[in-house]
Amino acid sequence: MNAMQESLLQLITETSTNLPPDVRRAIKRAQLQEEFGSRAALALNTIVDNIVSAEEDVQPICQDTGMPTFIVYCPVGFNQLTLTEDIRAAVREATKLGKLRPNSVDPLTGKNSGDNLGPGTPVIHFHQWEKDDVEIRLILKGGGCENKNIQYALPTELPGLGRAGRDLDGIRKCILHAVYQAQGQGCSAGFIGVGIGGDRTTGYELAKEQLFRSLDDVNPNETLAEMEKYIMDTANHLDIGTMGFGGKVTLLGCKIGVMNRIPASFYVSVAYNCWAFRRLGIVVDPATGEIRRWLYRDSEERLDRPAAAFDEKNAIVLQAPISEEQIRSLKVGDVVIIKGEMHTGRDEIHHYLIDHDAPVDLRGGVLYHCGPVMLKDEDGNWHVKAAGPTTSSREEPYQADIIEKFGIRAIIGKGGMGAKTLAGLQKSGAVYLNAIGGAAQFYAHCVKRVKGVDFLDKFGVPEAMWHLEVDGFPAIVTMDAHGNSLHKEVADESLVKLEDLKEPVFAC
Ligand SMILES: O=C(O)C[C@H](O)C(=O)O
Numbered sequence: 001m002n003a004m005q006e007s008l009l010q011l012i013t014e015t016s017t018n019l020p021p022d023v024r025r026a027i028k029r030a031q032l033q034e035e036f037g038s039r040a041a042l043a044l045n046t047i048v049d050n051i052v053s054a055e056e057d058v059q060p061i062c063q064d065t066g067m068p069t070f071i072v073y074c075p076v077g078f079n080q081l082t083l084t085e086d087i088r089a090a091v092r093e094a095t096k097l098g099k100l101r102p103n104s105v106d107p108l109t110g111k112n113s114g115d116n117l118g119p120g121t122p123v124i125h126f127h128q129w130e131k132d133d134v135e136i137r138l139i140l141k142g143g144g145c146e147n148k149n150i151q152y153a154l155p156t157e158l159p160g161l162g163r164a165g166r167d168l169d170g171i172r173k174c175i176l177h178a179v180y181q182a183q184g185q186g187c188s189a190g191f192i193g194v195g196i197g198g199d200r201t202t203g204y205e206l207a208k209e210q211l212f213r214s215l216d217d218v219n220p221n222e223t224l225a226e227m228e229k230y231i232m233d234t235a236n237h238l239d240i241g242t243m244g245f246g247g248k249v250t251l252l253g254c255k256i257g258v259m260n261r262i263p264a265s266f267y268v269s270v271a272y273n274c275w276a277f278r279r280l281g282i283v284v285d286p287a288t289g290e291i292r293r294w295l296y297r298d299s300e301e302r303l304d305r306p307a308a309a310f311d312e313k314n315a316i317v318l319q320a321p322i323s324e325e326q327i328r329s330l331k332v333g334d335v336v337i338i339k340g341e342m343h344t345g346r347d348e349i350h351h352y353l354i355d356h357d358a359p360v361d362l363r364g365g366v367l368y369h370c371g372p373v374m375l376k377d378e379d380g381n382w383h384v385k386a387a388g389p390t391t392s393s394r395e396e397p398y399q400a401d402i403i404e405k406f407g408i409r410a411i412i413g414k415g416g417m418g419a420k421t422l423a424g425l426q427k428s429g430a431v432y433l434n435a436i437g438g439a440a441q442f443y444a445h446c447v448k449r450v451k452g453v454d455f456l457d458k459f460g461v462p463e464a465m466w467h468l469e470v471d472g473f474p475a476i477v478t479m480d481a482h483g484n485s486l487h488k489e490v491a492d493e494s495l496v497k498l499e500d501l502k503e504p505v506f507a508c
């Protein structure tokens with residue numbers, strides 16, 4: 001690799017494994033606000049433990065390293081074609097080293113390219129400027145929070161908030177609604193970038209651009225500065241909390257930008273980013289390709305590993321295969337520790353299992369909604385490099401049927417599931433366990449052995465069915481076999497809180 005490629009590899013590795021100081025500070029502040037022993041505090045402790053491990057071991061903070069997106073500023077005359085090739089080479093190498101998960105999938109064939117290269121991936125935006133340096137910023141924004149982006153066309157009617165008109169107060173309502181609708185599914189507590197104006201494409205681009213601002217900056221536009229402050233204060237009263245467990249901190253950052261629109265369109269676009277807010281940048285010498293300095297790193301922020309994220313003493317041990325009787329004795333709020341075998345299964349596997357047999361006996365088993373980062377050693381053995389949960393709600397159309405068909409007793413995921421699954425849990429005697437989203441190192445350490453894999457060639461690494469031997473794998477019962485769902489409770493209560501914010505705040 002040439003010097004530029006080495007610099008880019010460093011940028012990718014650091015972005016994937018080492019959260020920037022402004023993000024760490026926001027997470028630390030959240031940790032201080034949540035009550036000791038609460039579910040939100042437990043989730044935040046796990047997150048902090050994970051951040052510390054990822055940095056120490058130079059491994060991905062979260063297994064979903066997203067759609068790598070590079071924003072490049074370069075001097076006039078700089079060769080953008082060469083830099084594009086260098087970026088592609090660095091992305092390929094980072095994937096080989098397990099710093100990026102192979103995430104580039106052909107939507108028509110379902111084929112994962114395996115190296116994060118393919119039509120449209122990675123994303124690279126070039127801009128010219130008058131300076132001599134080349135500045136390269138990178139964001140790794142995962143799919144769960146990307147799915148929670150939302151775009152509003154004003155005027156509109158919003159659940160809980162009523163009419164949102166083409167004015168500042170309408171904008172206010174859209175942003176509050178955007179935070180509410182994400183619930184815990186985008187791994188709250190999150191960050192939002194908001195774009196006001198533009199068209200559908202540039203509105204979203206503007207929203208994503210805001211995610212590159214430092215969390216500590218102050219918006220030069222006074223109106224927007226006021227709106228950012230209002231949203232930060234107010235959204236944190238929705239009590240959605242970390243992972244949607246309820247809690248004082250729901251939003252960690254809000255940055256708003258504005259651009260002109262055309263008369264017929266009025267968009268408010270919101271880019272939601274999970275707590276694993278991975279963005280960094282480098283300034284590179286265009287002649288040598290060497291890094292001159294890092295962006296977002298003008299200060300240092302250490303996080304201390306919490307004594308114990310989960311209180312193992314009071315946890316209930318679930319040894320797989322699990323009996324129906326033990327599952328039916330569990331209730332929402334119980335902390336469990338899983339031992340034994342679990343099987344990963346996400347979108348492709350659910351789609352497949354509806355019409356086919358499972359490759360292994362799943363009776364009494366644990367199905368983990370997870371697409372890990374895996375590496376094979378020289379002897380052909382697989383190792384888990386990152387393995388946090390994925391958003392479960394995507395499997396809602398399939399889950400209840402799959403639980404019943406295969407006799408599964410526990411589903412592990414994050415963000416919760418809906419009414420159909422809740423009824424299915426009750427009928428078949430199963431539970432939904434919430435793992436802490438993004439805590440990919442924390443859970444990777446719970447895997448003692450990779451027992452095997454099915455559908456690797458067919459579906460690729462993240463979507464394959466991995467058979468894992470785990471020990472000391474903690475999670476929380478958030479949907480039980482008695483018809484209770486913490487997710488429904490938090491969603492209902494936060495809607496009531498949203499309704500309280502209906503009255504105008506900003507002059508129209
Ligand atoms: O794809 C994943 O592993 C997780 C995804 O980012 C999600 O939040 O659902």
Ligand code: SF4
Binds near residue numbers: 142388391
């Ligand atoms: S799993 Fe959570 S932390 Fe990871 S990319 Fe998805 S939303 Fe972000």
